Amino acid sequence: MSALTSKQAAGLALSAFMTLDAALGMIASDGRILMTNPAFDRLFGKNSSEDLLGRLQLSSWNEALDTSPLLSINDHTFRVKVTAQPQGYFINAEDITDQFDRTAREARRARTDRLTELGNRRLLREGLQALLDEPGVPQDRHALLTIDLDRFKAINDTLGRKIGDALLCLVARRIRSTVSDHDVVARLYGDQFGILQSEQAQPASAIALAKRLRDLLSRPYMLEGQLIEVTARVGIAPLTPDTTDVDQVINNADLALNRAKQDRAADYCIFESGMDQTMRARRALETDLRRALALREFALVYQPQFDLQSGRVTGLEALLRWNSPTRGPVSPMEFIPLAEETGIISPIGEWVLRTACRDAAGWPDDITVAVNVSAVQFANRALSTTVLSALADSGLDPRRLELEITESVMLDARGTALGVLQRLRATGVRVSLDDFGTGYSSLGYLRSFPFDKIKIDQSFVRGASEDRGNRAIVRAIASLGQNLGMATVAEGVETTEHMERVSTAGCTHVQGYLISRPLPPEQVRAFLARGTVALPPSSSDCSKVA
Structure with a gap:
């Protein structure tokens, strides 16, 4: 060509x-x-x-x-x-x-929560980064708010994900109605939302918004014939002139939100520098707690329970102790709530159960062992299998095992906890209700489940000498137990006066330092072999029991 x-x-x-x-x-x-x-x-x-x-x-x-x-x-x-x-x-x-429109649509989709049609975490982070990067922007006129819904997980589990998703959409609509056009609203994940409030005097504007959110989001929702109520908690992190990092701001808001959730009376909480230090200490404790389980730093001690009628010790309660090589002895009041919150209580609880059954198998055949089981453990459907496995491995008679639960175990909308208790009780395992009288619905639980024993919280026992109301409560619980055929254990009995009072009130058992301090496993057999408990002299007959 x-x-x-x-x-x-x-x-x-x-x-x-x-x-x-x-x-x-x-x-x-x-x-x-x-x-x-x-x-x-x-x-x-x-x-x-x-x-x-x-x-x-x-x-x-x-x-x-x-x-x-x-x-x-x-x-x-x-x-x-x-x-x-x-x-x-x-x-x-x-x-x-x-092409431009398609790119813009894709960019919007990448920054939009598909369920609620609010922004997502990426949009919030980009908006926050833009504020931090823009020169000359007064940082003290902006704040990040994070919002969390109490009881959402229970609603989602009980009523189903469809209802849960519909609830989140209604919540999103209410949140959007409270903010200005300048604010960025996003669903961060699950039932947590975020608001980047701009061009407002801080922290006063964030506080006012938090109060509006608390009021509006806590109003009832009607979904498929179900009246649903939730409570909103808000964490506030105002930006400061030295704020430079997006993750720092988000972390500060989360810390404030966690504090608001811990303080049940608080609608909101504003971040303070000390919270970060507290959270670091909490994370360090959690790390040590996990290590303690792996390195077997836990131990059990046993506190005797004294039968006022027979005049002898008939059982012992297993109490968990942690002696850390770096922290020293750590109070159960410090590490047990953290273990429950993080879920570590499940493997720890299984270790306690198996160890207590193994120890009790070496005691006289008429002595029982009581083991505390938390609501978190009951969330595991395999709990009954674990209990039966511990009994089989140790050879302990099921009738010698007593599970102590609090009413938080019974706060189960699906009734799974009640079913587990019924299956275990059918095998002979005993069940007692701990800290009776400190909750809201204990009488209802006594009707729904035939407990073997009611334990009266030590606050009523120790406070009875100064408070006629406490004395009346102890008498009422003892009478209730007698009418229902349930034993009643008065906890925290430390003096002969305590012993006389609970005995007169009709309690069947006592537990406390007057009988014995908690004993290490190697001392239990010798203690039981003595057959008697030396009590201080008193004019009351109940102090003369052997």
Whole structure:
């Protein structure tokens, strides 16, 4: 095929120039139109040289070659490529409206929570980063709020995910109604939401918003005939002039939210520097707690329970102790709540159960062992299997094992805890209700489950000498236990006065330092072998029991 002549090549190039869909034009440096194609004329109009330089802002690109800014004309978006030539500029304007819109839609989707149609965590982080990066922005006029719903997990588990998702959508709608157009609202994950409040005096504006959220979100919701109530907790992290890190702000808001959730009377909490230190200490304790289980730093001690009628010890309660090589003895009041909150209580509780059954198997056949079981352990459907396995491995008679539970175990909308208790009790395992009278619905639980024993909280026992109301409570519980055929154990009996009072009130058993301090396993057999408990002298008959 022969080569094109110069004239033919020029004609072909001109033909292509005139027929391309891209808007092409040659513009002189003074703005005169030297040459255009029909697409260029349709876009910018013919004979529009007088304002073309201004519309294209060519003067600002004089020093740049091959730049590609975006230009919006008649709801269309064009990518304009400008190339400097000796005669002026060569303009190539390509319509990218569809591509641009598609990219914008994808960007919106990437920053939108699909369930609630609020922003997501990415959008919130980007908005926060933009505030921190923008020079001259007064940081003390912005705050991050995080919001969490109490009881949402229980609602989701009990009524189903469909109801849970619908509830989140209603919550999102209410949150959106409380904020201004300047604020960024996002669903962070699960039932946690975030608000980046801007251009408001802080922390006063964040506090006012937190109060509105608490009031609005706590109002009842009606979903598929179900009246649902939740409570909102809010953590507030105001930005400060020295704030530079997005993660720091989010972490501060989360710390404040956790404090608000711990303080049940608080609607909201504002971040304080000491919270970070507290959280670091908590994480360190959690790490040590996990290590303690792996390294077997836990031990059990046993506190005797004394039968006032027979005058002898009939059982012992297993109590968990932790002697850390770095912390020393750690109070159960410090580590047990953390173990329950983090879920570590489940493996710890299984260790306690197996160890207590193994120890009790070496005691006389008429002595029982009581083991505390938390509500977290009951959340595991395999609990009954674990209990039966511990009994089988140790050879302990099920009738010698007593599980102590608090009413928090019975706060189970699905009734699984009650079913586990019934299955275990059918095997002979005994069940007692601990800390009776300190909750809200204990009488109802006594009707729903035939407990073997009721344990009266030590606060009523020790406070009875100064408070007639406490004495009346002890008498009422003892009478209730007698009428229901349940034993009643008075905890915290430390003096002969305590012993006389609970005995007179009708309690059947006592437990406390007056009988014995908690004993290490190696001392239990010798203690039981003595057969008697030495009590201080008193005029009361109950102090003379052997």
